[in-house]
Amino acid sequence: MKLTNASILAVVLSLSVTASIASADMMTYNGPSLTEYVTFHCQGFSADGKNVPVGLYSVTYQNQQFEAFCVDAEQYAGTGQVTEQGIDFLHNGSLVAYLYETYVELATTSELAAALGVSLWEVLYENEANGFDASSGRLYITGNADVTAAANAMLLDMPDDYQSVMTLTVLHSDGKQDMLVAGLGSVPAPATLGLLLMGVPLLLNASRRRRRLA
Helix, strand or coil: CCCCHHHHHHHHHHHHHHHHHHCEEEEEEEEEEEEEEEEEEECCCCCCCCEEEEEEEEEEECCEEEEEEECCCCCCCCCEEEEEECHHHCCCHHHHHHHHHHHHHHCCCHHHHHHHHHHHHHHHHCCHHHCCCCCCCCEEEECCHHHHHHHHHHCCCCCCCCCCCCCEEEEECCCCCCEEEECCCCCCCHHHHHHHHHHHHHHHHHHHHHHHHC
8 A cells, every 4th residue: 555645644643643632631530449547747748647548549541440559649639630651750660660560469458558559658758868668757657557567568678670561650630649550551652753753754755766766
């Protein structure tokens, strides 16, 4: 099948539009799924000193339901417009990926789901010089000894470097909690889209050469 100049441009522009649409959409917050309450402590956060739920939350995005973890303890959960971000969008994103990928399949009870949620908060907001400890430091929790102990067990022997093996996406909102989900379908990344656009002149030149030789 021969592609005309117009059809080549149409394909590339279609990819560009699809990428921009798919990377921003409404996320619906459905509520807690497997959570427990803990007393949250982190100076300067609006939730400092308050009892908050932590663990798995149910969200709907692009007509698909996900079990998600909060990766934004500075805001409260809710429905809103989100953009898709990679795991490197997060502080200590590789450690977030390690914890998620190592323990998510074990998070089948509210206690273990809450412990994983707390451990994610630790690597996101704790000063690394303090080490990662759910019971002390800049960020810590009280009021739930079992969740604290389970979170600290997950935080033992953290790797110096880790390469994610799953498709992890941060649903980022400017006004609501960011949520971490796995398995969301991918769209062309900006860098990939740039390569496609850079290739347009080459495709057009090849098309012209074929016409001259015909």
